Amino acid sequence: MDALLWADGVTVARGRTILLQDFSMRLAAGELVHLRGANGCGKSSLMRLLAGVVEPRRGSVGRAAGCLYVPERVALPESLTASRWMRICGAAGTRLPGELDRRCGALSNGQQQRLVLTAVLEDRAVSRRVYLLDEPWAGLDAEARASLDTRLTQAVDDGSAVAYTDHGHETALAPSRTIDLGGGDSEPGDPDGRVRVELRRGAERTQVVIRDRELAGRLSDGWQIEHIGPAR
Amino acid sequence: MSFAGALLGLVLSSRRVLAPVTLLIFAVVGVYLYRPNPVQGSFGVTAVMTAFFCAWLVAAVEREVTPAAGAILTVLNGGAVAAWRGRLALVSFFALVMTAFCLVWPTATGAFDRSPGPGDLLAAALAHLACGAVGGALGLVLGPPLRTATAFAIVLAALIASIAVARPLEVVAGPGGVARALSHTPNGAVSGPLVVALAVAAGEAALLGYGARMQARWRG
Numbered sequence: 383m384d385a386l387l388w389a390d391g392v393t394v395a396r397g398r399t400i401l402l403q404d405f406s407m408r409l410a411a412g413e414l415v416h417l418r419g420a421n422g423c424g425k426s427s428l429m430r431l432l433a434g435v436v437e438p439r440r441g442s443v444g445r446a447a448g449c450l451y452v453p454e455r456v457a458l459p460e461s462l463t464a465s466r467w468m469r470i471c472g473a474a475g476t477r478l479p480g481e482l483d484r485r486c487g488a489l490s491n492g493q494q495q496r497l498v499l500t501a502v503l504e505d506r507a508v509s510r511r512v513y514l515l516d517e518p519w520a521g522l523d524a525e526a527r528a529s530l531d532t533r534l535t536q537a538v539d540d541g542s543a544v545a546y547t548d549h550g551h552e553t554a555l556a557p558s559r560t561i562d563l564g565g566g567d568s569e570p571g572d573p574d575g576r577v578r579v580e581l582r583r584g585a586e587r588t589q590v591v592i593r594d595r596e597l598a599g600r601l602s603d604g605w606q607i608e609h610i611g612p613a614r
Numbered sequence: 615m616s617f618a619g620a621l622l623g624l625v626l627s628s629r630r631v632l633a634p635v636t637l638l639i640f641a642v643v644g645v646y647l648y649r650p651n652p653v654q655g656s657f658g659v660t661a662v663m664t665a666f667f668c669a670w671l672v673a674a675v676e677r678e679v680t681p682a683a684g685a686i687l688t689v690l691n692g693g694a695v696a697a698w699r700g701r702l703a704l705v706s707f708f709a710l711v712m713t714a715f716c717l718v719w720p721t722a723t724g725a726f727d728r729s730p731g732p733g734d735l736l737a738a739a740l741a742h743l744a745c746g747a748v749g750g751a752l753g754l755v756l757g758p759p760l761r762t763a764t765a766f767a768i769v770l771a772a773l774i775a776s777i778a779v780a781r782p783l784e785v786v787a788g789p790g791g792v793a794r795a796l797s798h799t800p801n802g803a804v805s806g807p808l809v810v811a812l813a814v815a816a817g818e819a820a821l822l823g824y825g826a827r828m829q830a831r832w833r834g
Binding site: 394395396397427430431433434435436437439450451453455456457458459461462463466467469470471472498501502514527604 | 624681
């Protein structure tokens with residue numbers, strides 16, 4: 383398969399902290415790759431390096447297609463208007479939903495995330511792209527999450543490559559490959575993203591080990607969290 | 615839209631540039647308010663001011679652009695190297711605009727003791743551009759996460775030091791050296807010491823710009 387993006391022997395670091403050393407990977411056309419690992423293991427730093435936000439200290443990153451990048455914790459300048467942001471991103475022709483067409487400072491985190499996704503994932507002239515998305519589902523409602531999943535599936539079908547991180551297990555996408563970056567400075571989490579939770583609903587009490595997404599289902603059923611901790 | 619254009623678009627949507635632009639106008643008008651106004655001496659003063667205000671403007675842009683917006687625009691415009699070229703273009707743009715203002719306003723209003731000739735204007739333009747480049751590059755180095763007050767203090771201290779050492783160090787003193795060399799330049803000429811001072815200032819700007827790029831790579 384055609385490699386759209388490759389990293390050879392790169393060092394991923396933040397200041398004096400070396401996160402990944404001599405790391406290599408290939409991202410081929412039509413691939414949907416999940417980058418996973420514990421907090422602080424270097425997922426976001428690797429994403430920034432792959433996208434070209436920063437230059438690698440060692441090694442090289444090559445791209446055979448244009449990159450589209452959405453960082454985690456999106457925050458746009460407060461005084462910036464959504465329409466100006468769209469123009470700056472070269473997506474002036476895209477019609478924004480009314481609730482997004484305001485100053486960025488007046489938008490919620492989820493709305494800013496939607497605005498950024500709309501601007502960045504706008505249909506562009508070149509169809510084959512490398513999508514590098516760092517927690518893109520964070521803050522989105524169910525409808526927007528499903529819409530993003532559909533958009534990414536379509537992009538992969540069209541020959542683009544997608545790499546994403548999803549610490550909160552918020553997507554229903556099935557990756558074609560998972561790259562595990564392992565632990566970081568912090569204590570590694572459960573590999574399956576499970577947590578041990580004590581729940582209460584009225585007089586009922588229960589203790590379960592479940593995935594984050596299943597927990598969201600329990601909460602919508604009226605359960606309340608008494609205590610939450612690591613699965614192991 | 616180019617990276618520099620995108621940064622300008624972001625900062626123009628805020629009020630961050632109002633303070634440096636207003637104060638620049640106030641300062642330049644103030645310099646020429648009372649005579650005598652020798653051509654080279656007055657241009658020397660506004661050249662050093664250009665360094666300060668260029669640093670302020672560049673720092674204002676760097677602070678307005680949030681990390682997320684900066685990262686998205688960097689990638690949309692071709693990556694880190696293209697973004698650095700864009701930043702340098704922005705520094706050049708600010709230096710050019712300020713140079714034009716500092717030269718045109720006093721010349722057009724007849725604020726000098728004598729009419730400046732083409733040689734005077736050329737020497738002054740080069741001095742302002744060199745000082746603006748040093749200041750702009752300093753603004754890149756002192757961008758976030760450094761706090762605004764700290765960056766402001768460092769820029770002021772650096773320029774005061776540059777002026778203070780201009781007498782003993784002559785042309786190698788950076789913007790202060792450029793101003794001193796300009797004020798000692800014969801009428802209508804670009805003197806040898808001024809050329810050396812300009813070259814030193816350009817070298818300093820290049821070093822600072824490179825340092826800012828390496829700093830960004832180090833932070834990751």
